[in-house]
Amino acid sequence: MQFLYLIISLFIVLLDQGLKSFIAGNYQLGETQQIIPHVFSFTYVQNDGAAWNILPGQMGLFYLISIIAIVICLYYLLRNNFHSKLFDSGVALVLGGIIGNLIDRIHLKYVIDMIQVDFIHFNIFNIADSAITIGIILVFIYLLFFDESEKNDVK
Numbered sequence: 001m002q003f004l005y006l007i008i009s010l011f012i013v014l015l016d017q018g019l020k021s022f023i024a025g026n027y028q029l030g031e032t033q034q035i036i037p038h039v040f041s042f043t044y045v046q047n048d049g050a051a052w053n054i055l056p057g058q059m060g061l062f063y064l065i066s067i068i069a070i071v072i073c074l075y076y077l078l079r080n081n082f083h084s085k086l087f088d089s090g091v092a093l094v095l096g097g098i099i100g101n102l103i104d105r106i107h108l109k110y111v112i113d114m115i116q117v118d119f120i121h122f123n124i125f126n127i128a129d130s131a132i133t134i135g136i137i138l139v140f141i142y143l144l145f146f147d148e149s150e151k152n153d154v155k
Contacts, residue, residue, distance in 0.1 A: 012096025090138030
């Protein structure tokens with residue numbers, strides 16, 4: 001069953017890298033095209049920092065953090081301590097997102113971002129960022145609402 005979660009991670013990496021490749025090959029840096037008017041657009045930007053472009057140019061730090069996070073995600077996925085589809089799905093999304101952005105950092109020395117939400121003022125992001133965010137939310141939901149009840153059921 002854990003193999004399925006690694007497939008989810010791989011799917012996120014492929015989807016993320018595919019869209020980044022499309023954007024880099026078809027858009028000029030800074031170019032914006034509306035996809036759904038007043039909802040979201042694609043805008044090609046290069047981010048050499050972390051989320052919201054904090055700590056720009058700190059590639060060594062990002063490599064270290066990414067490797068540590070990948071090891072932790074693999075540990076939880078392969079050890080299967082929690083026996084929860086919600087927890088494992090969250091970790092799989094985080095793993096795929098981290099790998100997607102790490103590939104950019106290693107290959108390009110920056111991360112390609114492109115998704116712009118037009119109806120609110122928010123930073124431009126990518127599929128990997130979305131997967132990490134959704135994955136962390138799923139893990140938190142599990143830890144806050146389900147972890148204790150499962151521990152009580154085991155006793």
